Amino acid sequence: MDDLTLIQIDRNVKQWLRQARTLVLTKMTERLTVNEKSSRKDLVTNVDKENEKFLITKIKNYAPDSHVLGEEGFGDQINREKGWIWIVDPIDGTMNFVKQQDHFAIMVALYIDGQGVLGYIYDVMNDELYSGGPNLGVFKNDVQLDQPANTALADGLVSLSAPLLIHDRFNLLQAADESSGVRVYGSAGIEMIHLLTGKIITYVSYLKPWDFAAGKILGETLGLVTSTIDGQPLDMLSSGFVMVATENAQRDILPIIGQNG
Amino acid sequence: MDDLTLIQIDRNVKQWLRQARTLVLTKMTERLTVNEKSSRKDLVTNVDKENEKFLITKIKNYAPDSHVLGEEGFGDQINREKGWIWIVDPIDGTMNFVKQQDHFAIMVALYIDGQGVLGYIYDVMNDELYSGGPNLGVFKNDVQLDQPANTALADGLVSLSAPLLIHDRFNLLQAADESSGVRVYGSAGIEMIHLLTGKIITYVSYLKPWDFAAGKILGETLGLVTSTIDGQPLDMLSSGFVMVATENAQRDILPIIGQNG
Numbered sequence: 129m130d131d132l133t134l135i136q137i138d139r140n141v142k143q144w145l146r147q148a149r150t151l152v153l154t155k156m157t158e159r160l161t162v163n164e165k166s167s168r169k170d171l172v173t174n175v176d177k178e179n180e181k182f183l184i185t186k187i188k189n190y191a192p193d194s195h196v197l198g199e200e201g202f203g204d205q206i207n208r209e210k211g212w213i214w215i216v217d218p219i220d221g222t223m224n225f226v227k228q229q230d231h232f233a234i235m236v237a238l239y240i241d242g243q244g245v246l247g248y249i250y251d252v253m254n255d256e257l258y259s260g261g262p263n264l265g266v267f268k269n270d271v272q273l274d275q276p277a278n279t280a281l282a283d284g285l286v287s288l289s290a291p292l293l294i295h296d297r298f299n300l301l302q303a304a305d306e307s308s309g310v311r312v313y314g315s316a317g318i319e320m321i322h323l324l325t326g327k328i329i330t331y332v333s334y335l336k337p338w339d340f341a342a343g344k345i346l347g348e349t350l351g352l353v354t355s356t357i358d359g360q361p362l363d364m365l366s367s368g369f370v371m372v373a374t375e376n377a378q379r380d381i382l383p384i385i386g387q388n389g
Numbered sequence: 390m391d392d393l394t395l396i397q398i399d400r401n402v403k404q405w406l407r408q409a410r411t412l413v414l415t416k417m418t419e420r421l422t423v424n425e426k427s428s429r430k431d432l433v434t435n436v437d438k439e440n441e442k443f444l445i446t447k448i449k450n451y452a453p454d455s456h457v458l459g460e461e462g463f464g465d466q467i468n469r470e471k472g473w474i475w476i477v478d479p480i481d482g483t484m485n486f487v488k489q490q491d492h493f494a495i496m497v498a499l500y501i502d503g504q505g506v507l508g509y510i511y512d513v514m515n516d517e518l519y520s521g522g523p524n525l526g527v528f529k530n531d532v533q534l535d536q537p538a539n540t541a542l543a544d545g546l547v548s549l550s551a552p553l554l555i556h557d558r559f560n561l562l563q564a565a566d567e568s569s570g571v572r573v574y575g576s577a578g579i580e581m582i583h584l585l586t587g588k589i590i591t592y593v594s595y596l597k598p599w600d601f602a603a604g605k606i607l608g609e610t611l612g613l614v615t616s617t618i619d620g621q622p623l624d625m626l627s628s629g630f631v632m633v634a635t636e637n638a639q640r641d642i643l644p645i646i647g648q649n650g
Contacts, residue, residue, distance in 0.1 A: 168569075309551065313574075
């Protein structure tokens with residue numbers, strides 16, 4: 129794909145996302161309908177659903193041959209990586225959205241034949257849109273971001289999902305102890321933003337494709353490594369334990385996880 | 390103290406804090422000097438020290454008979470609650486300040502004869518100053534805040550310090566499990582702000598007087614309860630395990646902590 133086409137797609141996606149943000153902010157002034165999915169800690173609201181439908185409609189109108197994988201199930205069943213695949217998380221961090229009205233994100237990613245092309249993470253309440261990909265670089269709104277420092281585990285803050293920490297899965301307590309400290313923000317999108325800007329240096333959580341699709345593209349563009357928790361390549365259509373980290377932090381953590389009994 | 394005097398003090402403290410914020414932002418553009426205090430996870434920088442000196446000078450010039458308790462030790466030795474006591478935390482969340490250049494606060498509190506009169510928590514990077522007390526109400530910049538909802542444990546997010554969670558002190562894992570989820574922001578000031586605005590409903594951590602002095606005043610003004618972890622009154626000059634919570638969340642958590650073996 130030539131750069132001009134890429135820039136045109138990018139311009140369109142940003143326009144949809146700004147409209148999606150307005151939709152979300154408007155709906156936040158009305159009464160939410162909140163339902164439980166797999167458990168009482170796994171929520172979905174009418175806003176998740178309406179925003180996913182909005183984004184899928186925009187994508188399908190613009191690029192009708194695309195396949196779309198959406199968190200709330202309004203997209204397509206996708207079994208292979210061929211062609212244009214869009215991955216949509218209409219509200220990432222729905223618990224934060226419901227309980228805090230803050231600290232959540234809208235995320236969109238475009239993969240073509242399995243390759244990450246464009247990623248978007250929109251911190252709605254701060255009105256900060258992180259966007260880009262390998263050909264364009266990564267931007268916070270209109271400002272291009274530099275690579276974050278390649279910080280070692282001992283010198284940075286790490287974000288570990290609370291359930292993994294609580295049950296000491298994968299020897300993560302030792303990794304936490306060797307870091308500068310643990311933070312938990314409750315939204316994969318917000319944690320990814322903090323990785324892109326160097327505020328944390330590692331993020332480990334059980335993630336589904338829509339949780340990591342955009343962050344993988346943006347993170348790898350800025351020199352971060354994304355992998356399974358044991359350092360293997362991510363399958364963009366599968367769920368699992370994911371690690372996003374600086375190269376040096378990944379180097380420090382993998383042997384700790386390897387000691388997991 | 391009459392309200393006019395209180396409003397005059399409040400106006401002065403806000404002016405000092407805006408100057409302190411400018412001092413901090415300016416110093417952040419220069420190279421930090423970072424030193425360890427009790428451990429490698431307990432940091433102090435030149436900015437903590439310079440800002441504490443700045444605030445203490447302002448206080449002593451304005452109210453020379455005051456005693457000042459400062460985190461970095463440039464204030465007075467204080468053994469009793471009599472008179473005007475100011476409590477100053479020049480940079481709360483120094484680890485965040487050093488590693489994130491975000492998510493930290495400047496905090497000031499004024500107690501008179503042991504009673505909380507005025508409290509201030511300044512989220513420096515977001516330029517949000519939370520201020521007030523029992524006579525004035527609580528403000529976010531110029532906007533008065535309503536009381537947060539009196540949410541029960543099961544219906545809200547809780548902030549528990551990572552070391553307490555990791556070592557399952559006080560049966561806190563069960564409390565975490567019964568809540569809607571755990572968040573960890575790494576600054577008592579930022580956690581207090583999230584309590585004041587209803588984004589979290591409980592905060593438990595080992596705190597020193599400068600960590601909780603301002604938050605206690607602002608929180609109690611908005612109907613939150615501050616206590617030791619077993620529900621006893623806080624001694625404003627002592628360190629210990631502190632719980633700040635909605636009334637209903639405290640009611641739900643105290644029996645869980647009581648089961649602690």
